[in-house]
Amino acid sequence: xxxxxxxxxxxxxxxxxxxxxxxxxxxxxxxxxxxxxxxxxxxxxxxxxxxxxxxxxxxxxxxxxxxxxxxxxxxxxxxxxxxxxxxxxxxxxxxxxxxxxxxxxxxxxxxxxxxxxxxxxxxxxxxxxxxxxxxxxxxxxxxxxxxxxxxxxxxxxxxxxxxxxxxxxxxxxxxxxxxxxxxxxxxxxxxxxxxxxxxxxxxxxxxxxxxxxxxxxxxxxxxxxxxxxxxxxxxxxxxxxxxxxxxxxxxxxxxxxxxxxxxxxxxxxxxxxxxxxxxxxxxxxxxxxxxxxxxxxxxxxxxxxxxxxxxxxxxxxxxxxxxxxxxxxxxxxxxxxxxxxxxxxxxxxxxxx
Numbered sequence: 001x002x003x004x005x006x007x008x009x010x011x012x013x014x015x016x017x018x019x020x021x022x023x024x025x026x027x028x029x030x031x032x033x034x035x036x037x038x039x040x041x042x043x044x045x046x047x048x049x050x051x052x053x054x055x056x057x058x059x060x061x062x063x064x065x066x067x068x069x070x071x072x073x074x075x076x077x078x079x080x081x082x083x084x085x086x087x088x089x090x091x092x093x094x095x096x097x098x099x100x101x102x103x104x105x106x107x108x109x110x111x112x113x114x115x116x117x118x119x120x121x122x123x124x125x126x127x128x129x130x131x132x133x134x135x136x137x138x139x140x141x142x143x144x145x146x147x148x149x150x151x152x153x154x155x156x157x158x159x160x161x162x163x164x165x166x167x168x169x170x171x172x173x174x175x176x177x178x179x180x181x182x183x184x185x186x187x188x189x190x191x192x193x194x195x196x197x198x199x200x201x202x203x204x205x206x207x208x209x210x211x212x213x214x215x216x217x218x219x220x221x222x223x224x225x226x227x228x229x230x231x232x233x234x235x236x237x238x239x240x241x242x243x244x245x246x247x248x249x250x251x252x253x254x255x256x257x258x259x260x261x262x263x264x265x266x267x268x269x270x271x272x273x274x275x276x277x278x279x280x281x282x283x284x285x286x287x288x289x290x291x292x293x294x295x296x297x298x299x300x301x302x303x304x305x306x307x308x309x310x311x312x313x314x315x316x317x318x319x320x321x322x323x324x325x326x327x328x329x330x331x332x333x334x335x336x337x338x339x340x341x342x343x344x345x346x347x348x349x350x351x352x353x
Contacts, residue, residue: 002313003340007134007162007293007331008185012243016189016335019246020239027235035241037230042248046257047164047179049171049197053222054244056237059161059182062194064092065217066157066178069206071097071126078102078124078154080110082140083133084320089159093128096213100124106322107295109133109288111141112148119149127154132163134185135320137295137329138284139167143174150175155205161185164195165257166264166292166333177202183240186264186292188334189247192240196222250335264291267332267341274345275330278352283319283327292333295319301328304351312347 004011025031036054043052055065067089071077077097079090082104093099102118104110110129119127127149131142142163146156157178160169164179166186171179179197183189196219198206203223212218221233251260268291272282275296283295298304301318302325308314319327328348332341 002315003344004315005331005336005341005344006315006317007329007333008182009191010185010188010331010334011336011340012188012190013335016243016246016250019242020190022239022242025238027232027238032238033230035238035245036226036232036236039241039244039248040226040230043195043197047169047171047197048173049179050200050203051198051223053196053198053219053226054236054241055194055196055217055222055232056192056234056240057194058191059159059180059185059194060088060092061217062180062182062196063089063157063159063161065194065196065214065219066180067092067128068096068214068217069209069212069219070155070157070178070202073097075126076100076122076124077126077128077157078119078122078149080115080118080129080140080145082106082108082110082138083130083135085134085159085161086130089128089130097126106136106319107138107283107285109138109140109285110145112144115145116148119145119152119154125154126157128157128159130159131169132160132167132290132292134162134293136283136323137290137293138288139163139290139292140288147175150177155201162290162292162333165251165260166290168261171197171199177205183244186333187244187247189243190240192237193244261291264333267336267338268292268294270338271330271332271341271345274342278345278349283323293329293331295327295329297323297326298328301325304328304348307351308344308347314344314347316344
């Protein structure tokens with residue numbers, strides 16, 4: 001049996017996969033209206049947003065949708081990066097506005113002490129940051145930073161693609177205006193769904209725009225169609241939406257989002273303990289380890305990753321960016337199974353010897 005421990009797409013249980021196998025319906029039917037209305041209502045409650053939507057596409061599409069709806073060409077977006085996905089957020093911003101980017105080295109995390117002076121000295125109208133830097137397994141101290149940026153009058157955008165719902169998030173409490181996430185990571189769904197959360201300030205920004213440079217991603221169109229009859233402006237991935245509905249049912253049955261986040265926190269502590277017991281060094285600096293995945297330095301990382309896949313059918317991934325080939329990452333997000341993680345680490349120990 002193969003074991004999938006990549007940080008997305010992740011293992012998807014059979015009952016969620018089978019939820020996609022229902023007869024097809026039209027997205028203009030009352031059945032779809034009920035399905036989509038349920039998804040958006042539950043999302044809004046889970047993240048405590050003013051409005052929430054699901055769009056057919058990747059997490060990158062969710063982030064790009066937020067950036068292009070928020071940013072004006074003659075303004076500036078401040079991006080704090082500490083890895084490939086922070087750099088990608090800045091790259092998206094450069095298409096639609098001016099970008100001021102500040103970076104940390106691999107394994108370092110952002111906190112308010114590191115961010116405050118940068119925010120104070122920036123004339124940016126928009127602040128953007130990745131909550132969980134997947135490439136190095138680093139969870140930034142995002143809440144305090146977003147709260148401070150908002151207090152300085154900035155509109156705020158969070159890339160929460162690999163963070164939510166493994167890490168706690170409350171859109172109102174975090175002072176985030178545009179929230180972006182995806183289906184295939186800590187939510188444990190098949191890939192293909194982007195998640196959008198909006199605050200009151202985000203809605204005011206969107207509706208005040210003269211022109212939004214997209215047809216598919218214009219959130220005014222999504223809002224208008226949803227508020228009219230709880231449908232989407234374009235044809236959505238209906239079968240995938242059904243899988244998300246099933247996932248929400250499972251999460252609620254297991255105690256809701258707080259229990260889901262505690263589950264991720266607990267397993268991350270277990271995995272980190274086992275990894276360090278092998279004499280391996282964790283990549284994130286202390287206090288910044290991610291509940292969603294564990295990243296660690298490893299000699300011969302590429303060859304070990306290759307052996308694990310070819311000899312044991314265990315999929316883990318290498319690190320990105322400046323640590324490419326120097327470290328490995330084991331994901332524990334979504335519907336992970338503890339026994340599979342232990343098998344993976346047992347195999348790693350065997351191969352290291």
